[in-house]
Amino acid sequence: MNGRHPPPGPVASLLAARDTRRATAIGEPYATDLDRVAAVASMLRHALRAEQDIGLGPTVGWFADQVVSQVAELLQAPPRGWQGAVCDSLTAATIRTLLPLRQAEPGLVLYRSAAGHPHVAAAAHILGLDTVAVAADRRGVLNPAQLAAEIRHRRPSAATVVATLGTPATGALDDVAAIRAAIDALPIAAHLHVDAPLEGLALAARAVPQTPVGFAAGADSMVVAGDQFLPVPLPCAVAVRRTAGPAAAASPTPAVPSPADLSDAADAVGRYGLGSGHAAVLLWQVLHEYGIDGLVRRARRSDALAGYTLRRLRELPWPGWRHPGSMTVLLQPPSELLRRRWSLPVAAGWARIVCVPGVTEAHIDRFVAELRHEPPPAPAAASVSAGPISEPNPGHGGPGAAAATDLPASRTAGLRQSRAA
Numbered sequence: 001m002n003g004r005h006p007p008p009g010p011v012a013s014l015l016a017a018r019d020t021r022r023a024t025a026i027g028e029p030y031a032t033d034l035d036r037v038a039a040v041a042s043m044l045r046h047a048l049r050a051e052q053d054i055g056l057g058p059t060v061g062w063f064a065d066q067v068v069s070q071v072a073e074l075l076q077a078p079p080r081g082w083q084g085a086v087c088d089s090l091t092a093a094t095i096r097t098l099l100p101l102r103q104a105e106p107g108l109v110l111y112r113s114a115a116g117h118p119h120v121a122a123a124a125h126i127l128g129l130d131t132v133a134v135a136a137d138r139r140g141v142l143n144p145a146q147l148a149a150e151i152r153h154r155r156p157s158a159a160t161v162v163a164t165l166g167t168p169a170t171g172a173l174d175d176v177a178a179i180r181a182a183i184d185a186l187p188i189a190a191h192l193h194v195d196a197p198l199e200g201l202a203l204a205a206r207a208v209p210q211t212p213v214g215f216a217a218g219a220d221s222m223v224v225a226g227d228q229f230l231p232v233p234l235p236c237a238v239a240v241r242r243t244a245g246p247a248a249a250a251s252p253t254p255a256v257p258s259p260a261d262l263s264d265a266a267d268a269v270g271r272y273g274l275g276s277g278h279a280a281v282l283l284w285q286v287l288h289e290y291g292i293d294g295l296v297r298r299a300r301r302s303d304a305l306a307g308y309t310l311r312r313l314r315e316l317p318w319p320g321w322r323h324p325g326s327m328t329v330l331l332q333p334p335s336e337l338l339r340r341r342w343s344l345p346v347a348a349g350w351a352r353i354v355c356v357p358g359v360t361e362a363h364i365d366r367f368v369a370e371l372r373h374e375p376p377p378a379p380a381a382a383s384v385s386a387g388p389i390s391e392p393n394p395g396h397g398g399p400g401a402a403a404a405t406d407l408p409a410s411r412t413a414g415l416r417q418s419r420a421a
Contacts, residue, residue, distance in 0.1 A: 026367060027344040027351070029168075029198045029327075031231045032358030060277030063284045070287050071224065072240045074204045074295070076216035084240040086226070086280045090197055093223045093237035094123035100241075101160055101191055102127045109156035111147060115140040115172060116164045120195055130156075139323065140172030140348065144182035151186055159183070160191045163219075166199030169347035171328025171354070173199065180218025192218055197225035197237070198327065198356070202299040205292070206325075215242065226283050229298070231357065236279035298357050302327045305355040305364070312368045319377060329353045332377040342367055 022032055068084035087093040101108055110129045112120050115136035124131045134150050136142050142163060151159055161183055163174040176194055183190040194200070194214060201224050207213040214222050219242075226236035290298065306322055309329045313320035320331040330350040333339060344351040353364075 021343065024341055024363075024367075025343040026353050026355075026359050026363050027342060029166075029228050029354045029356060031227075031229060031356045034231050034233050034358075060280055063277070064280040067280055067283045067287060068238060068240065071201070071238045074201065074292070075214040075219075075222050075224070075240060076204065076207075076212065077222075077240055078215065078242060081243050082215075082240055083243055084238065086283065087237050087239060088276065088279065089235050090117070090119040090223060090225060090237045091122050091126075093239035094120055094193075094195070095126060097193060097221045097223060097239045097241050098123060098127055098129065098160065101158075102129060105158040105189075107157040108160060109154060109158070110160045110162065111150060112162040113140075113142040113164050113167070113174065115142070115167045115169060116162060117168055117195055117197060120162050129160075136167070136172070138348070140167040140170035141323075142174045142179065144175065144178045147179065148182040148186060151183070151188070151190070156188065158189050158191075159186075160193055162193045162195055165194060165196035165203060166326065166328070169352070170323065170330055170350065171199070171326035171352070172323050173203070173326055176214070176217040176219055177212065184218075191220045194219040194222045196222060198228040198354070200224035201229045201295065202302060202327065203325065205295040205299040206303065215240075226279060228356065229302075230283065230286050232279065232282045232286060234276075234279045234282065236283065238283070302355045302357060305359060305361065308361055309353055309355060309364050312364055313371075316368065316372060318371060327355045329355065334371055334374045338370060338374060341370075 025032065064086040067086055072082050072084055085093070085096050087096055098110070108129060110124050110131045111134055112124070112131060113136050114133040121131065121133075132150055132154065134142060134147050147161065151161075161179060163176050163179050165173050165176070176192070180192055183192060196203070196214070200214065200222060204213045207216075221239070221241035223237055223239050226232050226238055227234060287295075303325065306327055306329050310320055310322055313329070313331055318331060320329055322329045330352055333346045333349075333351040334344070338344070339346065339351060344353065346352075353359075353367075
């Protein structure tokens with residue numbers, strides 16, 4: 001091994017494999033249009049860490065504060081009554097959100113959907129939270145009445161309920177407003193957390209006042225990924241939590257605390273969560289370049305592509321469906337060879353295509369052309385779906401429909417006007 005010039009072979013092979021896979025990866029929940037992030041190469045020449053901020057020019061903390069403010073506004077958080085942070089992972093962001101609740105209520109019980117994301121269960125385990133996994137229906141949707149029954153059965157002193165916007169298997173969109181109403185009818189204090197890695201920002205960008213999303217629908221906290229809907233190549237997430245009382249609202253927790261705030265390890269995990277500042281700077285750049293109008297167009301393109309994908313499957317015909325407003329299209333699994341080539345995971349008996357930014361109609365057309373040569377699926381297999389088989393009309397009812405309306409709105413003044421499509 002040469003200490004000054006490591007062999008380029010493995011790195012070149014890795015990057016070549018990623019370039020090849022990018023041409024056919026239509027089942028992964030990560031945006032692939034990463035070429036827009038021009039500052040990545042130059043940024044990697046610097047160690048950007050929050051604890052190294054010395055006040056010369058914009059600091060990592062400043063970028064993180066700006067990102068959290070813009071995301072909170074997009075998610076319809078109260079104008080002043082919130083706290084937030086940019087974190088290195090979805091797990092860290094969830095810990096950051098749940099830790100204050102755990103500290104305030106030692107007997108807290110967390111109720112999560114069995115169809116939800118594994119990072120929620122991981123965060124609860126790290127915090128030592130008593131957790132109840134509530135069964136979802138066959139489409140992956142959490143039933144508010146069943147959730148309320150589970151809480152009444154256990155009678156905890158305090159509860160945190162996790163709703164999901166975009167489950168990993170089926171892209172299901174839980175009805176946040178209905179869950180809020182169900183837990184408000186219970187005789188206990190309940191915190192409603194919305195876990196929305198891929199779909200949260202996209203749904204918020206497309207929402208209108210008549211169809212509230214996130215905090216306007218009753219959420220007390222939210223976590224969204226920074227590397228799924230947005231073209232950021234580093235794992236990261238943003239956590240936003242509603243605060244109570246004028247004192248807390250007037251003095252929100254900084255997005256990146258000072259080194260003095262990091263003396264307690266548990267507090268560091270919960271409030272800090274940001275080891276590298278690269279993610280915060282990249283998130284700021286993306287939000288700055290797109291603006292709200294650019295995010296709306298980005299969200300609408302993904303939604304339109306999901307509808308296009310379902311229509312192409314129907315033309316074959318090949319069994320497929322989607323939740324209203326979701327980027328995820330479910331289809332009867334094709335052969336293993338085709339699934340491997342197009343990176344299509346299978347869960348709950350369905351393969352999935354995720355219409356993230358970067359996936360195009362050309363990708364779908366090439367996939368459908370290959371799918372056309374597959375043997376047709378057995379009719380009995382197609383009948384296992386409890387989900388919608390036909391493409392819903394805009395505004396059609398169903399789980400998540402209210403949170404996933406097709407109507408756009410450019411209402412958020414905090415994000416700059418788009419300078420890029």
